[in-house]
Amino acid sequence: MSEKTILVWFRNDLRIHDNEILLEAVRKADKVLPVYCFDPYYFNTGANGAPKTGALRARFLLESVADLRKNLQALGGELIVRVGNPAEVLPQLATQYAVNEVYHHREVAYEETDISEQVETSLWNLKLNLKHFIGHTLYHKEDLPFPIKDIPDSFAVFKKKVERDSNVRPCIATPESIITPEITDAGELPTMQELGLSEPADDLRARIKFTGGETAGLARLEAYFTNNDQVAPTRGRNGATVDRSSKLAPWLSLGCISMRQVYWAVVKHEKANNVHNTGMLELELLWRDYFRFMFKKHGKQYFATDEQAKTTLAEKQSLFEKWKTGSTGVPFIDASMHKLNATGYISNFSRQMAAGYLVRDLEVDWRKGAAYFEEKLIDYSPASNWGNWAFIAGLGHDPRDNKYFNITKQVSELDTNSEFINTWAPADANIGQTVAI
Incomplete structure (x- = not known):
């Protein structure tokens, strides 16, 4: 046989x-x-x-x-x-x-x-x-309370129905051993140069170094729960929320760790400590599910030309270049883009603000911003990235879910300390109004 x-x-x-x-x-x-x-x-x-x-x-x-x-x-x-x-x-x-x-x-x-x-x-x-x-999802498609074609476009409705009527499956067991055929040439990993890229330099201002792989991802997951100040958000000066996000997205995007692993780690932590302070992490997981299921439902709609797209004139291209390089003169936006370019990672809040500013204030086609994030983000995931940008642009979703960010008001309320704006702020920027990323 x-x-x-x-x-x-x-x-x-x-x-x-x-x-x-x-x-x-x-x-x-x-x-x-x-x-x-x-x-x-x-x-x-x-x-x-x-x-x-x-x-x-x-x-x-x-x-x-x-x-x-x-x-x-x-x-x-x-x-x-x-x-x-x-x-x-x-x-x-x-x-x-x-x-x-x-x-x-x-x-x-x-x-x-x-x-x-x-x-x-x-x-x-x-x-x-x-x-x-x-x-790739937290909730299995077969466990949803509706078929893919009937998934609510409103995140609020999606969240309510899924949390009420669905359950997260347990994690799959790990193989004890693997038998492979006799492999004569396993192959070497390509170098950065062979992929057409230069070796990136690590920015000394980065507060965390993202190392790829399941080993590092599991270590980060454990650290998130063992380091108490990472679990619950805290307040900085002026009442601004200090970023205490899990920073798990890069490992989730490549599947180095799974959504279910994170979810059940949350459940274990809360039971062991009799607390419920990780709701934001669960919410972020659900958003990832939502955008993935939206992609399954709507397909290429996220990439197709729409009536709201702005013509790429020379003026718009110039504004886009200033946004990319962090030369807009708006300190929070510039700091966010400097940090993205230097480290490949910025907080979800910074992404929302940067995207909203490009789309609404500069009126540049949202797809140019989405493509730029695709290149730069360490944690790029097609559904999350393009879905979020489409969401900011007001496409394909319940408008009640899409809240407009008032850039000026938000920046004035943020803590004012950022190593990513002091060095590279344009000459005409208000350097006194800096922000914590």
Whole structure:
């Protein structure tokens, strides 16, 4: 009787814990072939002349894949790494290792689903099946109180119904061991230069260094609960809220840790300490679910031309460049963009403010801002990024959910201390009015 080999195609699920496709493959097959493919498409230069993936995010990805390989090796397995079009690479590996089936987690953004369809077609030509799993959300699609096509466009309604009528599934068990075929060439991770990027420099002002991988992600999750001042927000000068966000988004975006792992860690912490002070973290997880399900429901609507889009005239392009480089003269916006460019991460509040300023005050097409965030953010996730920008632009949602940010009023109420504005503020900026990021 011939052995069964299943190829596990890792994409945005770079972990061994709570990973259904990995556990299912171990249970169903005699041998498992884990594969990660660096697709050149994501490192090409876009229409704006910039790479789709910036250097900081690329480094985080490389670290995450390296950590996944190390963790698989600890279970007796190995990770094959290749650079190329998955629709070409995966069929080649499937033929080489006599693969019987390929597993992967289903994506929702159109670029990712297009790639999945190309892979599925190529595998079908070999009479191989690409099996889809759902593993990127907090609430499983099958557990929602409504079909995808009937998901409420209002986040408030979505939240109320889901929390009332749905439950979060427990985490998936971790394989005890992994048996792979005899791998003759596991492949080396590409260098930054081979991806067309320069090695990024770490900014000394950054308060946290984001290191990619499941190991670092789990350590960050544990630190969030063991460091009490990270759990509950505190107030700074002038009553401004000091950022105590979990900073887990980079690891969530690549699936180094799962939404369910975070949720059940919250539940465990609250039960053990008889507290309920992590509601904002749960809310953030639900927003990620909401945007992902909205992408599934509306598809390319988030990218299509709309009547509100502003023509990209020379004047608008100039305003966009000032926004990108933090030269608007508005200290909070400039500090946020300086920090984004230097570190690849800014708080959710800063993102909302920067996006609102570009769209409403400067009247620049929201998609230009979304594409820029795609390049720069370490924690870029298609649904969360493009969904949030569309939300700020007032597209496809209940208007009652979309609150306008008064930039002047908000900045005047914020704490006034930022290392990311003092150095780079434009000459005509009010340097005395600085903000804490």
